[in-house]
Amino acid sequence: MIDYFSLALTHALLAIACWRLLQRDDLDSEQEQDEPHA
Amino acid sequence: MLDLAITLFTLAFLALGFRKPFLWVLAFLYIDTLSPQKISYSLLASMSISLVAFVLAFMGWLLLDDKRDSRFTMRQGIIAVLLVYSGLTTMFADFPVEAAEKWSWVWKALVFAIFLPLTLRTRLRIEAAALVLVLSVGTIIINGGIKTVGGGGGYGTLRLLLDTNFGLYEGSIISAVSIAVIPLIVWLMKHGTIFKPDWRVKLFGIALIFACALIPIGTQARTGLLCLGFLGVLSLRTVKRRFLYLGVMAALVAVAIPFLPESFAKRMDTIENHKADQSASTRVAVWMWTLDYVKDHPLGGGFDAYRSNKLKVELVTVTGEGNNTSKDVVEVEEKSRAYHSSYFEMLGEQGWPGLFLWLWLLVSGLWQMEKIRSRWKNRTGPGETWQAPLANALQQSLLVYMLGGAFVGIAFQPFCYMLIGLQCGLWSYLKRIDSQVVQRRFEKPALRVGNAVAAP
Numbered sequence: 001m002i003d004y005f006s007l008a009l010t011h012a013l014l015a016i017a018c019w020r021l022l023q024r025d026d027l028d029s030e031q032e033q034d035e036p037h038a
Numbered sequence: 039m040l041d042l043a044i045t046l047f048t049l050a051f052l053a054l055g056f057r058k059p060f061l062w063v064l065a066f067l068y069i070d071t072l073s074p075q076k077i078s079y080s081l082l083a084s085m086s087i088s089l090v091a092f093v094l095a096f097m098g099w100l101l102l103d104d105k106r107d108s109r110f111t112m113r114q115g116i117i118a119v120l121l122v123y124s125g126l127t128t129m130f131a132d133f134p135v136e137a138a139e140k141w142s143w144v145w146k147a148l149v150f151a152i153f154l155p156l157t158l159r160t161r162l163r164i165e166a167a168a169l170v171l172v173l174s175v176g177t178i179i180i181n182g183g184i185k186t187v188g189g190g191g192g193y194g195t196l197r198l199l200l201d202t203n204f205g206l207y208e209g210s211i212i213s214a215v216s217i218a219v220i221p222l223i224v225w226l227m228k229h230g231t232i233f234k235p236d237w238r239v240k241l242f243g244i245a246l247i248f249a250c251a252l253i254p255i256g257t258q259a260r261t262g263l264l265c266l267g268f269l270g271v272l273s274l275r276t277v278k279r280r281f282l283y284l285g286v287m288a289a290l291v292a293v294a295i296p297f298l299p300e301s302f303a304k305r306m307d308t309i310e311n312h313k314a315d316q317s318a319s320t321r322v323a324v325w326m327w328t329l330d331y332v333k334d335h336p337l338g339g340g341f342d343a344y345r346s347n348k349l350k351v352e353l354v355t356v357t358g359e360g361n362n363t364s365k366d367v368v369e370v371e372e373k374s375r376a377y378h379s380s381y382f383e384m385l386g387e388q389g390w391p392g393l394f395l396w397l398w399l400l401v402s403g404l405w406q407m408e409k410i411r412s413r414w415k416n417r418t419g420p421g422e423t424w425q426a427p428l429a430n431a432l433q434q435s436l437l438v439y440m441l442g443g444a445f446v447g448i449a450f451q452p453f454c455y456m457l458i459g460l461q462c463g464l465w466s467y468l469k470r471i472d473s474q475v476v477q478r479r480f481e482k483p484a485l486r487v488g489n490a491v492a493a494p
Contacts, residue, residue, distance in 0.1 A: 002188070003199055004040070006181035007077070010173045011047055013242075014068065017169055017232050021064075022057055027162045029104065 044078035048087060052094060059098030063157050064170045066091040066150065070452050071174035073207075076200050092146060099157050108156040109466040113402055113458065120395045121148040124341070124388055131340020140341035144450045151455035151462075158463025162231065164428070167463070168222050169232055171456055176223075176246055178206055179216045183249025186256030189299075196256045206453065213262025214442025215453050216253040217269055221431035221438075223247055229424040255298060258305050261445040265438045272434050276427075321378040321445070323349040328377065328386040338389030348373045380443030383450075396449060400440055403461045407433035410468055425468055432461050 021027050048069065055062035069075070069091050075082040099105075124144060131137030158164050182198050200207045206215060227243035228235060254262025270287055277283040308318065327347045331339065339346075348371070355366045377383040384393045410429035414422065435457055439448070448454060 002181060002184045006177055006184065006199075007040070007044070009180060010177040011043075013233075014051075014170065014173050015047070017166070017173070018051065018054055018061060018064070020232050021061065021162070021166055022054060024162060026160055027058060027060060027166070028160065030160050 041078040044074045045082050048074050048078075048082060052091060055094055055098060059095075059102045060157060060163055060166075062091060062095040062098045063154065064166060066095045067167060067170045067456060068174045070147070070150070071171060071206065071456070072177055073200075073205060076202070076204055076207075088146070092150065095157075096153060099153070103157065104159070105156075107159040107470060109470070111155065111462050111466050113399060113406075113462050113465075114152045114155060116395055116399045116402070117148055117152050117455070117458070120388075120392065120399070121145060121152070123392060123395065124148075127338050127340040127388055127392070129340075132343045133340070133345050136345065137341035137343075140450070143452075144341070147450060147452035147455045150452070151459040154456070154459030155462035155466055158460070158467060161424070161467070164460065164463055164467060165226070165229075165231060167456075167460060168428075169226055169230070171453075171460075172219055172222050172226060172246075175206065175215060175219050175453070176249075178212055179219075179246065179249045179253055182212065182216075182256050183252040186252040196258075205451070209257035210259040210261050210446045211448055211451060213254040213257045213259035214265050214439065214446055214448065215451070216250040217262055217265035218435045218438040218442065218453075218457070220247055220250050220269060221434040223250070225424075225428050225431040229427060255302055258302055259446075260306060260308070261442050263306060264445070265442045268441050269434065269438050272437060276430055317378075319351045319353055320349065320372055320375050323351045323372070324375045324377055325379060325382050328382045332385055332389060336389050338385070338387050338392055341387050343386050344377055344383075345374045347375060349375060377447045379445060380447055380449035383447040399458065400436065403436050403458055404433055406465045407436070407461060410465065413472070414468070425464075428464060432457065432464065436461070 048065070051065045051068065052062065055065060066088070069088050073088075075087050125141070128134075128137045128141040154167070158167060178198050182196055185196060185198075196209060198207045198209075198212065203209075206212050223243050223246055226233070227239055230239060233239045251266060254260075254266055274280060274283070324344065324347060327349060328344075331343070331347075335343075351370045351372055353368045353370060355368070377386060380396075381393065384396045388396075407429040411426045411433070414426040414429070417423065417426075439454055439457065443449065443454075
């Protein structure tokens with residue numbers, strides 16, 4: 001049960017993180033920006 | 039069911055790489071940290087998923103990624119020399135079969151550490167790598183933390199997802215690594231843009247840090263406790279209200295002690311009285327043996343050279359008090375004892391050259407992070423406040439790792455090289471950004487308004 005919980009929690013977060021990364025252009029290039037953003 | 043879920047997750051992770059190849063790098067970080075192929079035996083274990091991810095990550099960078107901003111730094115050069123050198127010692131190893139087995143995962147960790155900084159070209163990539171590392175290690179930590187609270191702890195008995203002592207799943211190793219990731223968790227809580235700081239991130243972060251602190255208790259590995267104390271002292275440098283911090287820490291320790299299991303207190307007592315403890319005495323004996331060994335083999339004996347050791351360890355037990363104290367000395371013979379120290383592991387396996395390279399790698403990392411910290415800490419402009427705290431976090435993580443490494447053989451643990459890869463990436467990224475900022479300031483000072491683009 002604990003195994004399932006810990007795996008589900010972090011893997012859900014990893015999945016959300018990957019999904020958000022796919023939407024962000026600044027993953028591959030910061031050319032548009034004058035400075036690195038916060 | 040679990041098999042299928044883990045397999046699908048890993049394959050989906052790899053599939054996303056076709057949209058953005060950098061995700062293959064993250065997938066490799068995930069696979070090499072958590073080893074999903076060990077959790078999901080039937081499906082993933084049949085393919086060498088780690089190698090697949092590695093090849094995809096490398097090919098993705100080679101064929102599809104923009105390489106204009108990739109820089110090869112001195113520390114990557116040191117890793118490359120260490121890679122070649124340990125390859126040579128493997129060829130002439132005392133125990134060729136065992137050495138080849140260790141080499142089979144070491145080379146990947148070293149090559150990845152050389153490769154990772156080349157891909158960390160943007161701030162978001164650096165953050166993403168740190169996040170994936172934290173969440174992957176976090177899986178083991180959350181698991182161990184909950185089991186510790188539930189009373190499942192004990193030296194060598196805390197079961198962390200797997201039944202084997204593979205990689206990070208080994209008690210002493212995870213207890214050092216779980217403390218080493220705390221600074222990164224704190225940084226992600228404050229400066230994350232993938233998960234922006236809000237109450238949920240804060241809640242998760244605090245819970246995760248709590249779980250990290252529980253790992254040394256759950257595994258009853260003394261190294262972890264030393265690391266935790268050391269990190270507490272290191273944090274004094276950056277906390278704003280020192281006295282409040284000290285007060286809170288003292289209160290936490292006072293509250294925590296009654297809740298610790300008795301077996302834990304007993305084991306921690308042996309830190310002071312280490313002569314009565316076989317594992318600690320054996321350690322010292324192995325270290326002495328290693329020093330002798332390198333007198334004859336200054337270039338090292340290759341991986342797993344410790345297998346040839348035979349040690350006589352004297353155990354001193356003191357009973358009674360005051361005048362009635364009696365001392366019992368028992369001699370125990372041990373053989374093929376592991377180094378139980380990264381420094382002696384390096385020395386015995388890779389000789390003086392290997393130890394020198396490794397120390398150079400570590401110390402130059404501390405120095406670089408210090409330099410970034412001092413260069414960026416007083417900047418307050420938009421997008422200029424995350425750099426110094428990240429350098430500080432990476433420095434603290436490495437220092438904790440170096441202390442933990444004094445008592446656990448983790449000189450070739452991939453986690454160490456991921457930290458180093460992150461440091462190299464941050465170093466070369468900031469070097470480039472800084473020179474661009476300076477150049478721009480010089481060229482068109484009037485145009486330099488804080489027009490940083492906010493993250494979506």
